[in-house]
Amino acid sequence: xxxxxVLLVDVGLSxxxxxxxxxxAMGYRTQRAKSVDEALDVLSDRRFAVGAAIVPPDxxxxxxxxxxxxxxxxxxxxxxxxxxxxxxFGHRPDAERCARLREAGVELALWKPLPPTTLRxxxxxxxxxxxxxxxxxxxxxxxxxxxxxxxxxSREKPAQAYTLSPVGAYLATARPTLxxxxxxxxxxxxxxxxxxxxxxxxxxxxGNLERSNLPxxxxxxxxxxxxxxxxxxxxxxxxxxxxxxx
Numbered sequence: 548x549x550x551x552x553v554l555l556v557d558v559g560l561s562x563x564x565x566x567x568x569x570x571x572a573m574g575y576r577t578q579r580a581k582s583v584d585e586a587l588d589v590l591s592d593r594r595f596a597v598g599a600a601i602v603p604p605d606x607x608x609x610x611x612x613x614x615x616x617x618x619x620x621x622x623x624x625x626x627x628x629x630x631x632x633x634x635x636f637g638h639r640p641d642a643e644r645c646a647r648l649r650e651a652g653v654e655l656a657l658w659k660p661l662p663p664t665t666l667r668x669x670x671x672x673x674x675x676x677x678x679x680x681x682x683x684x685x686x687x688x689x690x691x692x693x694x695x696x697x698x699x700x701s702r703e704k705p706a707q708a709y710t711l712s713p714v715g716a717y718l719a720t721a722r723p724t725l726x727x728x729x730x731x732x733x734x735x736x737x738x739x740x741x742x743x744x745x746x747x748x749x750x751x752x753x754g755n756l757e758r759s760n761l762p763x764x765x766x767x768x769x770x771x772x773x774x775x776x777x778x779x780x781x782x783x784x785x786x787x788x789x790x791x792x793x
Contacts, residue, residue, distance in 0.1 A: 551598030551629070551674055552576035556586045558607055562659070566601065566636060566666065573667055574759050583607070583614055590621035590631070599632045599673035601657065604640045604648065612651040619652075632673035635793060636661070648793045656793050664690045664709055669791065671760050688712040689787040696733035698742075699724050706764070708734065713780040715745065715768040723750040723765035730767060736783055743772045 553575055557563040567577045578595050580586035583606070590597050600618055608614035619631045635648055636657040655669050668690035693708040695718060706720040716732065724730055726747050733742045745767035751758050772780075 550576070551596045552578050553670060553674075554578045554580060554586060554589055554595070554597045554600040556580050556583070556600060556602045556606065558582065558603060563601070563603070563636065566657070566661070569663060569666055570670065573663075575670060587617060587621050590618055597631065598629060599634060599670060601634045601636050602653075604635050604637045604644055611647055615651045615653065634669060634673055645793050653793050656791055658790060662690070662692045664692050664707075665791070667760070667762075668710065687714070687781070687784055689784045689791065691787065694735055697724070698731040698733070699728065709762055709764060711780065712784055713769075713777045715748070715766065717761065717764060717766045719762040719764040721763055723747070723752060723763070726750060726765075729770075732767060732769075736779065739779070741776055741779070743769050743776060745769045 553570055555563050555567050555577060557567075557579055558581065563579075567579060570577050578589050578597060580589050586600070589595055590600070602615075606614065615633055618633065632655065633653050634655040634657055635653050637659060639645070639656070639658045640648075655673055657666060657669055688710050689712070691708045691711050693711065695706050695708050695716075697704050697706050697718065697720070704720065704722065706718040708716050709719045710717040711734070716734075718732070724747050726749060728747045730745050730747060731742050732745050733740060747765050748768050749766040751761050751764055751766075753763070757763075
């Protein structure tokens with residue numbers, strides 16, 4: 548888990564408090580600001596080490612691009628500060644407002660309704676400081692709330708696909724299978740159900756090596772699925788990716 552905090556600029560959007568509660572429950576450090584000026588004060592305070600900021604789509608600023616540029620420059624006096632990534636949370640606005648947000652450098656979206664998997668995935672991306680020019684090209688791995696059925700030999704157990712791509716998935720489950728094991732993953736896509744063979748490549752379980760920015764579970768790499776299955780997974784990931792950007 549990153550030791551940097553997430554700033555939520557709450558200018559009357561009541562649901563921002565729910566987002567802050569969800570982030571804290573996931574283990575993230577959060578800060579709140581009730582105005583643009585208060586946000587600038589928080590960003591310039593080194594004690595808070597803000598790594599990402601979440602703003603509403605209707606942030607009250609006469610010049611949105613200048614306001615968000617000021618957000619990014621608020622820590623310019625700190626030579627060790629990493630770049631600030633800004634996300635937008637709320638209902639998707641009209642095309643004109645989306646264009647203004649993109650022009651102001653906002654790429655990552657938290658559109659409502661917001662599943663916890665998407666919130667965690669997007670905040671992880673933001674704290675990793677993705678290159679904005681690359682965000683739209685990274686369509687291969689996306690967060691989902693899809694249910695899956697795992698088959699290991701003759702045994703079956705349910706799980707959730709936290710992330711999914713044409714080449715693999717991260718499956719949230721309290722009882723992950725050991726690395727290198729072969730499994731079959733039954734995926735309930737919106738249009739169809741498919742079963743894909745896979746090999747477990749990593750696990751995340753409580754202990755000293757637990758990755759706190761991920762749910763308990765395991766990463767799998769698909770093996771031997773057909774070109775048609777690859778294409779259907781790629782199409783799903785591409786469609787889902789469009790919901791993650793402004």
